[in-house]
Amino acid sequence: MFYPFELEKYLEELLPPREELLLEMESEALRETIPVVTPAVGHFLQLLLETAGARSILEIGTATGYSTVYLARGARHTGGKVLTIDMNKGRMAKAVEYIARAGLADLVEFREGNALKLLPEISGKFDFIFVDAAKGEYRQYLEAILPLVADKGILVLDNVLFRGWVVPGAVYDAKYNKMVETLRAFLQYLAELPGYKLSVLPFGDGLAIARKI
Numbered sequence: 146m147f148y149p150f151e152l153e154k155y156l157e158e159l160l161p162p163r164e165e166l167l168l169e170m171e172s173e174a175l176r177e178t179i180p181v182v183t184p185a186v187g188h189f190l191q192l193l194l195e196t197a198g199a200r201s202i203l204e205i206g207t208a209t210g211y212s213t214v215y216l217a218r219g220a221r222h223t224g225g226k227v228l229t230i231d232m233n234k235g236r237m238a239k240a241v242e243y244i245a246r247a248g249l250a251d252l253v254e255f256r257e258g259n260a261l262k263l264l265p266e267i268s269g270k271f272d273f274i275f276v277d278a279a280k281g282e283y284r285q286y287l288e289a290i291l292p293l294v295a296d297k298g299i300l301v302l303d304n305v306l307f308r309g310w311v312v313p314g315a316v317y318d319a320k321y322n323k324m325v326e327t328l329r330a331f332l333q334y335l336a337e338l339p340g341y342k343l344s345v346l347p348f349g350d351g352l353a354i355a356r357k358i
């Protein structure tokens with residue numbers, strides 16, 4: 146957990162207890178300021194993936210593999226696999242270790258590099274794509290991802306409400322103006338994207354869920 150909002154704390158209390166490994170990953174993320182998803186978001190990702198029966202899963206932004214654990218657990222349930230991408234070598238090395246310790250190594254393929262370079266080289270279709278990398282690049286990721294979305298596929302994008310500052314009327318430091326404007330424009334674009342239905346959920350750091358129809 147990176148942003149200790151009251152809502153997140155309460156949602157966390159409603160979750161089943163998490164095992165040592167996840168708690169260890171959370172502490173490390175907090176200590177090293179790695180912005181991993183909140184436990185409630187991780188739990189939701191797994192639930193959504195399982196409900197959709199998604200089998201081919203793509204993640205952009207592995208970091209140390211915290212969200213990957215939830216995705217891979219979902220994949221174990223559906224009989225699927227996860228392909229996860231990150232450009233940070235050190236974090237990815239940790240993710241490989243954690244995923245092995247979680248007993249999920251056979252379900253996850255790691256690819257190190259810039260997603261903007263790697264995505265056009267990927268073939269095949271994905272039932273579930275989770276984007277949690279550089280907020281300023283979301284429009285570019287989306288363009289690279291759209292050809293990879295399977296029929297009825299689900300896209301989940303994290304951090305779209307950026308600490309709630311994307312909501313009109315929010316008060317924040319002017320240095321974030323550009324990012325807030327970029328995210329607002331991105332959400333508007335996503336809301337009007339032909340062939341997709343969008344919902345934005347106001348927990349975690351804001352999750353956009355788009356389904357190909």
Ligand SMILES: C[S@@+](CC[C@H](N)C(=O)[O-])C[C@H]1O[C@@H](n2cnc3c(N)ncnc32)[C@H](O)[C@@H]1O
Nearest residue numbers: 181182206208211212231232233259260277278
């Ligand atoms: C917010 S962290 C991911 C957290 C992770 N999803 C979790 O919840 O456990 C964002 C990650 O995206 C990676 N990243 C940022 N831009 C990227 C890019 N263009 N290509 C690949 N990885 C990128 C960073 O290295 C960082 O580790």
